[in-house]
Amino acid sequence: MKTAACLESAVKHSSIDQTLREQYDQLTPRERLLADFILAHPQDLALFNTAELARMCGVSKATVSRLFKRLGFSSFREGRTLARQLRHQGVPVVEGGKRPAAFDAHLRQEEFNLHQMFQGLTHERLESFADALADARRVVVIGFRNSYPVALHLRQQLIQVRPNVQLLPQPGQSLGEDLADLAAEDMVILVGFRRRPQGFDTLLSNLARRDVKLALVADSSLVQAGQKAHWWFECPTDSRSAFDSYATPMCLVALMANYLLNASLESGRSRIASISHQYAALDELSLNSPELD
Template structure:
């Protein structure tokens, strides 16, 4: 396998000690503003960092880039892959930054809802409700979402489990699955390299898959029974999963709504078990 080329941040870290004071000043600005790097040219970077344009151009060459256009393309590529970009500082909590964050979160939510108005959410909920067994798979950054969805679905129906169990492999968890079961596969960007093979294996075994992911998983969507696309765009360094959590809420609620009477009976039984085991804190 060909190793991925180092990011601009990694290149700066590797050469920082050998840079001149002025180059270090420009490098510091770049590291603090990686999220904006895709829109700055060399002149703008020089002005903002307080160095000459020649210093910025020299720094880019030291880092292995031919010019600022190549740097901008590199930054766009990193962001599209979900790589964390952007500095961490007090500005993240300023009113303007918080307002921009709110705008982006709302845009993500609106995009999510617009993509669900064709009935696919209800169809996916019915598929989950009627399955023999439901297996939730979420690897790397998708794991917390799969875990939360499993917790919600377990309130609505039985035979819901998370795979793989931490520290274990996936094979034994999907070996017995068939066409009457359902796998909910959560796969947001920066997925592990074997993600496509998981999709292929489930498809070959005839196991219906509900794929929850951002647009970067489009090439995997063809093998899914339903693809629930969820944007994770963010104005900050990291992807945002706020819309994804809303999707989890909607999907689990949809499953519960397929058979409300059975769902209420199950919830009452679970609540009784909580009380019997004294598992939850009382609200007063």
């Protein structure tokens, strides 16, 4: 299919704006007017139709169509659809050349993401999750690629409050050995943000069929798959810059850890005190402010 071929080509060339830069010297003067606008405002490409884009750039609709056909698309609409698909899949799309996204716009997007996440949460759901988390015999946290740092941080926070929290996959290792003995007394927290590796869907389906409590933390691209889990936590990662933002999942990690502590306050406090004692005994942490010369 033409769209699939264009998607493969765009992924290869990173984004439409990079392809435009590569072909810029071959463009006509009118096409360059259009190209200059797209290069300066790539994040706005999905907002306009052919007529609107032509009017804003002072060119004809035929020029718009001709430019996108030069780039390998059947129409402007196909190019606009591709831009949406790429960003939705997490492909870093440069906005505005070398200039970063506007500071205020970035802040507003972060605030919007947090608001969206909290709208999807309830105190009751977090409490039920924390109760199950406290009662589980073993907790396994799984994350790949960009999800791995979130999973690592979640494991590090949970293990402050309760024992037997495992992070997977271990470097260079497969998953089968560690998942073979999962049982109903265990919980798996699967973190899966977009641009997931091959095999993720198979893993999710496998875990959903197992007799194990399953929580899924991901962006909206897994909202349908979230129905397979006992707990679904949606974290928007949209950003006004080229790269996704992980502010919302890190915020969720803090919420999960705090709810777990409240669900197991006595044992949690005792464990925190014991860990602090070990920090001191091993002299692992520097708690004093460094002296400056």
